[in-house]
Amino acid sequence: MSHHPDRAFVLPLDRRASLFHWNGHALRHCDAVSIPRDAPWCADVESDLLCYAEGNKLFAVRGALRDVAQTTLLFDGASDFRFHALAFKDGVLFAGGQCQMEVVGAIDLQASVPAWRRLDLPAELRHRGKAVDSFVLDGDRLLALDDILLPKWWFVYDVSDARRPAFVAAPPLAVHSTYETYHHAALAHRHVVTVSTSINHGLTRVHLAFFNRADLAHLGAVTAVGGRVATRGRREVEGARDFVHVDALDERVVLSADREGCAMLDLRALDALAAPAPDGTRLATNNAALEPVLRANTQWCTRPASAAVRAFFCGGAQVAISWMREDGGCWVELVSSSS
Numbered sequence: 511m512s513h514h515p516d517r518a519f520v521l522p523l524d525r526r527a528s529l530f531h532w533n534g535h536a537l538r539h540c541d542a543v544s545i546p547r548d549a550p551w552c553a554d555v556e557s558d559l560l561c562y563a564e565g566n567k568l569f570a571v572r573g574a575l576r577d578v579a580q581t582t583l584l585f586d587g588a589s590d591f592r593f594h595a596l597a598f599k600d601g602v603l604f605a606g607g608q609c610q611m612e613v614v615g616a617i618d619l620q621a622s623v624p625a626w627r628r629l630d631l632p633a634e635l636r637h638r639g640k641a642v643d644s645f646v647l648d649g650d651r652l653l654a655l656d657d658i659l660l661p662k663w664w665f666v667y668d669v670s671d672a673r674r675p676a677f678v679a680a681p682p683l684a685v686h687s688t689y690e691t692y693h694h695a696a697l698a699h700r701h702v703v704t705v706s707t708s709i710n711h712g713l714t715r716v717h718l719a720f721f722n723r724a725d726l727a728h729l730g731a732v733t734a735v736g737g738r739v740a741t742r743g744r745r746e747v748e749g750a751r752d753f754v755h756v757d758a759l760d761e762r763v764v765l766s767a768d769r770e771g772c773a774m775l776d777l778r779a780l781d782a783l784a785a786p787a788p789d790g791t792r793l794a795t796n797n798a799a800l801e802p803v804l805r806a807n808t809q810w811c812t813r814p815a816s817a818a819v820r821a822f823f824c825g826g827a828q829v830a831i832s833w834m835r836e837d838g839g840c841w842v843e844l845v846s847s848s849s
Contacts, residue, residue: 515532515533515534515825516531516532516533516534516555517531517532517555517822517823517824517825518530518531518532518540518553518554518555518560518575519532519553519822519830520545520549520551520553520560520562521820521822521830521832521840521842522547522819522820522832522834522840523539523832523840523841523842524839524840524841525547525838525839525840526544526545526546526547527544527545527546527547527548527549527551528540528541528543528544528545529542529543529553529560529571529574529575530830530842531555531575532824532825532830534825537824537828537830537844539842540574540575540577540579541577542574542577542578542579543560543571543574543579545562545564546564547840549562549563549564550562550563550593550594550595550596550607551563551596552596552597552598552603553598554598555575557572557601558572558573558574558575558576559571559572559598559619560574561584561596561598561603562596563593563594563596563605563607565591565592565593566586566587566588566589566590566591566592566593567583567585567586567587568583568584568585568587568593568596568603568605568617568626569581569582569583569584570582570584570603570619584603584617584619584624584626585605585617585626587609587626588609590608590609590610591607591608591609591613592607592608592609592641593605593606593607594606594607594608594641594642594643594644595607595642595643595644595645595654595655596645597645597647597652599647599652599669599672600672600673601618601619601620601672602616602617602618602619602620602669602672602673603616603617603619604616604629604645604652604669604675605617605626606641606642606643606644606645606654607641607642608640608641608642610638612631612635612636612637612640612641612642612656612665613628613631613641613642614628614629614631614642614654614665614667615627615628615629616629616672616675618673629667629675629677630676630677631665631677632677632680635663635665635680640656641656642654642655642656642665643655643656643691643692643693643694644692644693644694644695644704645695646695646696646697646702647669647697648697648702648723650668650669650670651666651667651668651669651678652666652667652669652675653665653666653667653695653702653726654666654667655683655692655694655695655704656683656692661682661683662682662683662685662690662692663680663681663682663683664679664680664681664682664683664721664726665677665680666678666679666680666681666726681725681726681727683704683728684719684721684728684731686706686708686715686717686719686731686733687708687709687710687715687717687733688708688709688710689708689709689710690706690707690708690717691706691707691708692704692705692706693705693706693707693754693755694755694756695756696756696757696758696763697723697758698758698759698760698761698762698763698777699723699758699760699761699777699778700722700723700724700777701720701721701722701723701729701777702720702721702722702723702726703718703719703720703721703756703758703763703777704717704718704719704721704756705717705718705719705754705755705756705765706719715733716733717731717732717733718731718732718733718756718765718804719731720777720800730800731800732800732801732804754766754767754768754819755819755820755821757821757822757823758823759823759825759826760826761776761777761778762774762775762776762777762823762847763775763777764821764822764823764829764847765821766818766819766820766821766831766832767818768817768818768819769817770810770812770818771810771811771812771813771817771818772810772811772812772818772821772829772831772845773808773809773810774808774809774810774811774829774847775804775807775808776807777807778807779803779804779806779807809848811829811831811845813833813843815835815836816833816834816835816836816841817833817834818831818832818833818834819832819833819834819840820832823847824844826847827846827847827848828844828845828846828847829844829845829846829847830842830843830844831843831844831845
């Protein structure tokens with residue numbers, strides 16, 4: 511995530527999704543742009559560029575922040591292409607998703623004829639039915655999040671020269687339960703935070719996991735039953751959660767938690783827990799010390815009869831939240847990150 515005071519992002523609004531621009535002082539709806547609600551996207555303020563995917567197609571929207579939006583088709587892939595994640599660096603669009611198996615590629619938008627090309631991904635790491643579901647851009651590193659089936663990986667690329675990306679490594683992703691699917695990831699201070707869901711004996715669980723930023727070692731996870739009201743047999747299960755999206759700014763994380771609202775966490779309290787012990791070990795998965803620390807440093811924001819489906823930081827003091835009404839329509843609100 512950029513620390514530039516300006517930031518552009520897409521939020522569900524009504525039954526589509528719209529571009530919003532935070533200029534350091536106010537949030538503006540750029541109503542010249544409307545894209546499918548579930549479309550992957552990335553935006554760059556300095557070049558006034560929004561890219562998004564719809565199925566097997568990639569689009570670029572230029573001039574949206576100046577309300578003169580012009581949309582062009584960048585790439586029309588084979589019918590079995592499905593794009594799930596986009597990232598933008600130095601005029602190059604990176605796209606990840608699925609074409610029978612995981613696929614990562616790039617388009618140089620500054621080339622005289624922009625063209626799609628696949629990036630190297632070792633054959634032994636790819637498996638049918640899998641996809642790349644999220645990107646994290648960490649300076650000159652691009653982290654691609656493998657989504658489902660075992661084994662799962664972080665795909666790490668060196669993008670110091672965005673036009674000559676190089677595959678570096680594939681550290682393993684942690685396994686929290688069976689049939690687990692990773693959905694989103696965000697860079698937060700010394701950590702990378704992920705949201706995933708799993709199914710075990712018919713019970714859905716959600717996992718908020720923390721990885722060390724430097725080496726992507728798994729630090730720990732908080733696991734809860736998915737859904738506001740969850741039952742197993744005749745027994746109601748306590749501690750239900752339904753995290754659906756994560757965003758981060760410096761040490762803070764905002765989680766869209768559907769019907770439970772938005773959770774804002776301060777991760778500085780994790781630093782002592784996540785530090786290596788004298789024997790070199792780190793915080794274990796689902797360590798009992800993790801959840802009470804997070805709970806003590808979490809603030810919740812809720813609205814009656816509304817579900818938080820997406821939230822993004824606007825600078826350090828405010829968060830833009832998209833709430834979904836019971837009829838399926840969405841509205842956007844700007845709230846204080848300390849409220």
